[in-house]
Structures are given as C-alpha cells and as structure tokens.
Amino acid sequence: MAKDELSSLNAMDFLKLSSIRKKKFKKASDTPIPAEYPANALARRLHPVRQSVKVSQIIEHGTDCRTYVLECNSDKGTDELAYFAAGKYITVFLDIDGMPVTRAYSLSSSPKQSLQGKYAITVKYVQNGLASRYILDNWEVGSEVEVSAPEGSFEYVALRDAKTVLCIAGGSGITPFLSMAQAISDGDEDFNMILLYGSRTADSILFKDEFNALAKKCSKIRTVYVLSHEQKDGYEHGFISKELIEKYAPSEAYSVFLCGPQVMYDFVDKELEAIGIEPKFIRHELYGEIHDASSQSDYPGNAPQSVKITVHIMDETKTVEGNPNDTIMQILEKNGIAVPSRCRSGECGWCHSYLKSGKVYAPKKLEHRRKADLKFGYIHPCCTFPLSNLEIEVPYCR
Ligand code: FES
Known part of the structure; x- marks a missing residue:
C-alpha cells in the first residue's frame, strides 16, 4: 500500500483494509512465487547448517595434541567452505558408539585459507574428555567429518573494540589468536595484537614458530610467552598477573580478549578487575562444556x-x-x-x-x-x- 494511502486511513478505515487488499491481490501478477530467491541461496552458501570435510593433514604437537587440517569433501557435495571472521569456532558432529556428540573447536586457520577450501582445528586431550579421546584415537588422513559453519562472537569489531587488543591465551586456547594474527598479517583485520601466552614449559608452547614468523613479518603483532613451571631467558615466569599485564599493556586504551581454561579465566578476571578494566572491554571465548x-x-x-x-x-x-x-x-x-x-x-x-x-x-x-x-x-x-x-x-x- 502506498504511503499516502496509508496516512489517509483513520482507525475505522482500517476495517476497509481487507477489501483494499483483496483488490490488490486480484490485480497482482499470477506468476508463481519462485521456489527459492537468490538471497536465500546465498544465505545457505554463507551459513550452511552442516559442511562435509575430509582430514587432509595431521600435525602432531607432542603426544596429546594434534592439529587437523580439514578440506572440502566434494564427494559429499561440499565444494567450498563458509568464510568467517578470525576468532570463530566450528562444531564437530561425532557418532561415538551410537551416541550423538558435538564439540566446538576454535579455528586456528586464517579466513583467507577458508577461501582455498581449508580449515584447521587443534584438539588437545582432555582428561575424561569423550570427544577429544575419540578424535585423537580415530581421525586419520582421509577421515570424513561433518562440521557446522563457523559460529561465535569472539572476534574483533572495530566499532566496539580499541585499536590495540591484549590477547591472553592459556594452553590450547591459543588457536583463535593464531587465526587473528594471520588475518592481521594478511590485511583482513586491522588491529594491534599484544599476545600474552601462558604455558607450563617452553616445550608446551603451541605454534611458537608460526607466531614468531608472523611477529617478524608484521609490526602489529607482539608475542610474550609466560611459563608457569619453568624459568628461562627470554620468557616471563609465573602467571598472567596484574603486574605482568601492566608491564606489556599499551599506555592508550585497549581491549582484552581471553581464551583458555576456566581456571585461567577465574584468575585473570580478578587481575583485570584489580587494574580497573571495565567488563565491557573484556571478551571471553566460550567457557567450554562443564561436566560436574x-x-x-x-x-x-x-x-x-x-x-x-x-x-x-x-x-x-x-x-x-x-x-x-x-x-x-x-x-x-x-x-x-x-x-x-x-x-x-x-x-x-x-x-x-x-x-x-x-x-x-x-x-x-x-x-x-x-x-x-x-x-x-x-x-x-x-x-x-x-x-x-x-x-x-x-x-x-x-
Ligand atoms: S549449545 Fe549453545 S546454548 Fe546450548
């Protein structure tokens, strides 16, 4: 209905609407509504409910942690993978002895790699972890897997976040930050990353070579490794405390992104509160599933x-x-x-x-x-x- 037609109606005229509508329907074309609009097809391409992928490479990190590179499984109709903003996760659908199980894993690969039909996730064995044990024991090169489209809200948003982000990672919580660092280096994200990465020992640091290479190539990325169980030259020692955060934080306003185990969130959240950082400047990746x-x-x-x-x-x-x-x-x-x-x-x-x-x-x-x-x-x-x-x-x- 045209705007002037609407504005000329008063409350009682509203009763006439159905007859006006009927006349309009009569005049309308009898061309059938298309089975699918191009916008719907595009939305399904960008946000598929499920994508079939194949494990194309496995990278070992010690005995209990592996990175799985996943590629399009065109045999099952997946010819391209959904694009994403760095920091997202995918959900993996598993069938463990007839039991339907899902697990969310952050993407460690860059958004650019998704355009080449590749995702990467890193799976670390979790004590009593049903899905992690199953994946580490069963996935091999060629395994077919169903995953969701990238999801989540752990990403840089220029309108909301400061130009510099203090990224605090613990253990395998480093993965979304690797994706973000690659995106910064590729020019797909534009912010300064100061990474404080907590690990037990120097040997347990994941993706150290990758981060060092990215920091060397791109001046917007700075890495600081923090070891809780070892003292070594060139590394910080202890936990990611108020003092350590203040030592590396920029003098101008900054945002804080955290990804790691629950115990790290509990500790670091208190330190951030002591510094006086408002919660609206702090973003946590998923807390992860709780069991007990x-x-x-x-x-x-x-x-x-x-x-x-x-x-x-x-x-x-x-x-x-x-x-x-x-x-x-x-x-x-x-x-x-x-x-x-x-x-x-x-x-x-x-x-x-x-x-x-x-x-x-x-x-x-x-x-x-x-x-x-x-x-x-x-x-x-x-x-x-x-x-x-x-x-x-x-x-x-x-
Ligand atoms: S699976 Fe996300 S809210 Fe339950």
Whole structure:
C-alpha cells in the first residue's frame, strides 16, 4: 500500500483494509512465487547448517595434541567452505558408539585459507574428555567429518573494540589468536595484537614458530610467552598477573580478549578487575562444556542419585534415566538422543528447549538466557543440570 494511502486511513478505515487488499491481490501478477530467491541461496552458501570435510593433514604437537587440517569433501557435495571472521569456532558432529556428540573447536586457520577450501582445528586431550579421546584415537588422513559453519562472537569489531587488543591465551586456547594474527598479517583485520601466552614449559608452547614468523613479518603483532613451571631467558615466569599485564599493556586504551581454561579465566578476571578494566572491554571465548554439577561453586545440591527425563522431540516422546551430575544434554546424548547444539556453553541458543516440569540448576557464569526465557521456562540443556525428574520439549536436531 502506498504511503499516502496509508496516512489517509483513520482507525475505522482500517476495517476497509481487507477489501483494499483483496483488490490488490486480484490485480497482482499470477506468476508463481519462485521456489527459492537468490538471497536465500546465498544465505545457505554463507551459513550452511552442516559442511562435509575430509582430514587432509595431521600435525602432531607432542603426544596429546594434534592439529587437523580439514578440506572440502566434494564427494559429499561440499565444494567450498563458509568464510568467517578470525576468532570463530566450528562444531564437530561425532557418532561415538551410537551416541550423538558435538564439540566446538576454535579455528586456528586464517579466513583467507577458508577461501582455498581449508580449515584447521587443534584438539588437545582432555582428561575424561569423550570427544577429544575419540578424535585423537580415530581421525586419520582421509577421515570424513561433518562440521557446522563457523559460529561465535569472539572476534574483533572495530566499532566496539580499541585499536590495540591484549590477547591472553592459556594452553590450547591459543588457536583463535593464531587465526587473528594471520588475518592481521594478511590485511583482513586491522588491529594491534599484544599476545600474552601462558604455558607450563617452553616445550608446551603451541605454534611458537608460526607466531614468531608472523611477529617478524608484521609490526602489529607482539608475542610474550609466560611459563608457569619453568624459568628461562627470554620468557616471563609465573602467571598472567596484574603486574605482568601492566608491564606489556599499551599506555592508550585497549581491549582484552581471553581464551583458555576456566581456571585461567577465574584468575585473570580478578587481575583485570584489580587494574580497573571495565567488563565491557573484556571478551571471553566460550567457557567450554562443564561436566560436574557438584563441583560448581553455586550448585544448590539436593539432587537425587538418578533422575528420569521425559523428552518430547518432534512427534516422539521418550523417557530416559541419568546422573544429575551430567548436564541434560549429556544425559540425552548418552541415551542416543541428539539435541541441536553448537557452543555447549550456554551462549549460542541452539539447544533452547522448553522445561515443562521439574527443577533444574544452571551455573550463574553460563547464564545467557533472555529475561523472557527465564520467565516462560526455557532452558539451555547444554549447561543445565537436573535437580529432579523432568519433562522437556527439545527442538528437532539439524
Ligand atoms: S549449545 Fe549453545 S546454548 Fe546450548
């Protein structure tokens, strides 16, 4: 309807709208609506739900950590990989003895490499880590794998972030920073990176040669290695403390990006608070999946030894049993029920499900639900633990 037609309507004229509309429909072309608009095809190309890739190279880092280079699997219809902003992660879809399992891994490759049909992820063995053990034991060159499109919000945004970013990494949390450093060197990102990278010993530093080469080539990248269990010339010793941050931080305003284990976040967050850096200038990569409800500081306890969960998924209803120390998602997966998931840390909202009845606990640090979700009983099963028998509605898994 034209603007002047609309503005000439008063409230009562609104009643005439349907007859006006009917006339318009009559006049409209009877050319059928296309099955797909070009914009939809483009969106699917840029944001595919799943991509099939093949392991093309494996790079060893000691005995318990490997980088997997993944390339397009054209045999399964993937002829190109989705582009991304440095800092994103992909979710890997696994089938472990009939159990559907997903894990998010940060991309260590550059955005430029994705245009050449390549991604790289680094997998480190996590104690009792189901997915990491499976990948390290089973993936070989030629293995076919399904992954999501790149996701997440751990990226540099010029409008929001300062021109210099203090990047704080711990262990295998270095991977998104390698992607960012390559993007800076390639001219795809424009910020100054000061990297404080904490490792136990000099031998456990990942991608040291790559970072040294990038720092040599590009004056916007500076690296500082911090060893907690070794003293060595040319390295800082100890933890990434307030004093160390202040020693290397620029005099002008800066942002802080963190990626590493939970224990590093707990420690460094306090140091940043002591420096007086406002939370809005600090960005954390995903907290990672949590496994043990009872080890969380705000766990209320009082859960029974075992719980029953009745799940409505599409047209099916199933009741399964599990350990309340596991998240709802872990219980469902252990019973062969796939739940849509990406981050497994409460951030992406893919697993958003309706709690029909029962009591649950979600750790405060992983609480990213909207107010409306809290009010109307929606939960994120990836980071929510049962405190009683439950009944939930779960979306169909894509
Ligand atoms: S998988 Fe991302 S919020 Fe649950």
